[in-house]
Amino acid sequence: MTTTPGQPIRLSDIDVLARPNCKIKDSERVERIINDIICGGNRELQVVTDFDFTLTKQKTDDGKPVLSSFGMFNKCKSLPSSFLVESKKLYEKYRPIEICPTITHDEKRKHMIDWWEMSGDLLKGFAFDPKEIEELAKQYSHALRDGVHDLFKLTHEMDVPVLVFSAGLGDSIKAVLQHEQIMLANVKLVSNFLKYQNGMVNGFSEEYPLIHTFNKNETVLEGTEYYDMVHNRQHVILMGDSLADADMAEGVPKTSSILKIGFLFDHPEKNLPKYMDRFDIVLMDDQTMDIPREILSLVKQQNP
Template sequence: MKMSPKTIRLKELPFLNEQTCKIKNPEKLEIQLNELVSGGPAKLQIVSDFDHTITKQRTSNGTACATSFEIFSSCKSLPSNYTSESKKLFNKYHPIEIDPSIPLKEKVNHMIEWWSKTNDILVGFAFDGKELDDVAIKYKDCLRDRSDEFFEILDKLDVPVLVFSAGLGHSVESVLKQANVYNDRVKVISNFLQTKDGLVNGFKHPIIHTFNKNETVLVESDYSSLVHDRDNIILMGDSLGDADMANGVPSSSNIVKIGFLFHHVNENLEKYMDTFDIVLIDDQTMNVPIGLLNLIKN
């Protein structure tokens, strides 16, 4: 006779009772976690941002971890005008992206501007993708602590992972491969370069920025075939816009949203707690996602 699963109680989960872990609605989360456990691995999928979500927001010495575009910019063969203009755009628009005082609608307009201007400077030069693999080796340790364990558990449980990134897909895939966590059940939806006459010619469309990730996921039919009956979702992101990455799934889906908060903590905490079920403050590990997976697999 099969035993009924033990009821999950938040107070019994040390990884959700750390000072860095904030939960606005414990009762709701408790119900969600029990649904995850009841459904088991066969009903689970992961939807995650990449930059500063799968990768750390800072290193142990406090410096920021490189984004996927910054990794690309580290390639020595890129023309100097691209790297200098790309840095100017980052310095102008990134502060806007993380500024809690700027309304969302205004941010969206700035993000469209940023990605459009980036598209314009990604034109007319040759690029060898093998160089990116060589560069990515240097950045594989930027993944959150215990990321290898996180992906290993998912692989053993046959749980599909959608990595949904507004960054550069070539860098995302390359870093995941160099870190030995990329496999057939990991799907990257991101901005990928296209070529014309052997030269880079901007992004393939549609262009994905921080606040429109939810608009393209369902067109990926090959990924959809992996998850059509998986209505339990663990979603992870570091931006408020990331919380919408699973928009478009059936309304009956059970979505546990994890938000990694690092910038402007005091100003952003309330918004993050209103948006995410679990908010992790300056947590550079995969401890909480692994804790959830361990509940589901047991």
């Protein structure tokens, strides 16, 4: 859409927000936040986004499930069969807990810590060539949501910092972003990276605390160069696919306006009310970046 600088935006002016799979609980609040973000311009704005099933689709065009960053790693041919067997057991035990609509947030946190710590223990004592992940990344471009490339290039043009915040495997995520040429200068990736010792995998890197679904927020970045760069940016476009992702902007001390966009796919009939309580905009079975891309375009139009 084309707008006039200085003229307030109405939600009815933004066609993509009128799609039937776009759910908004409080239209007045969303309209106010979007106008705050637009008025603040690019210098007040940052983007904070999850990776698995947020930057990536939740299903491919032919309806097949998309691999997570850990799932992608598990496709590497040199991994020991014992690792794959035990890793699958952990997934089958803890993934249902992670997405269960009835288990409390605090209870889930305990289980996620157990899952990630046991996963880290499995990732020790075997040789692995990181180039295997780079080769797999070449086959992964179809998994990114439609419009991700345009969104990242737009943030780069506008000098808007992007934090990709993931409880997944950072090695896989970085390989995909680099292969797709969107690991740009304005993009920071915080995730769990493999650590090596004498050519052997030795658990997770200790650069950051172990990142799991329920501790992802910007407090873990305090004292870093990235935190110093963004903590005074008052406006945030936040994107995630789990209820816990709604908290990723915690730790930004001067934030005045956060637009939270949630991608809902699992248990939609049970989860929609909870997602609408936690996110400003909920997108049901949406495999695109149309809405965040449109909002960024409005910021650019109104702040030439």
